Amino acid sequence: MDKLPISDVITKIQSMSGWTVEEERWLVKKFRFRAFLQSIDFVNQIATLSEEENHHPFINIEYKVVTLRLTSWRAGGITSLDLQLIEKYDALYEQMSESAQ
């Protein structure tokens, strides 16, 4: 899978919320939660998905804030798989937000 032109990536994430590109190769977003254990619950869901897809984001947990960073190492940049996965991350977060209401 080839890396995408960065202009394509930026066009795509402009229709989404909170995602940024760093160093032209990382898709980055901070997810905020009401409690630490919600952060952990989210991380576990991301972990399960990552194993299924065999594609793993870097995960940073700062109490109630989880930052995900995703890239395709082999492609040396961002691929269509990365763009598919960040939509799934957002969907998992959305589900958690709905169930918390």
Place this chain on the structure above:
Amino acid sequence: MDKLPISDVITKIQSMSGWTVEEERWLVKKFRFRAFLQSIDFVNQIATLSEEENHHPFINIEYKVVTLRLTSWRAGGITSLDLQLIEKYDALYEQMSESAQ
């Protein structure tokens, strides 16, 4: 709980393995695992302990490497609680390493 003199902290961690001090306020260590899901298992154990103690490290998961960063915000540095907790983190890691053999 007051922050400890940094010399006391350094003396303490010299008897341990892998811990360093950053910016005179963070205790930092990288833990390595054989598989991504072992990283996640460790993070879940750290999370449970953190809730019990109501004291939460920053947690970074880079595939098979988990980095923990601990400080006492109110004290503005490292306290005896932090030093107690890093011993518990090491014990959890040790238990996982033993059970993996």
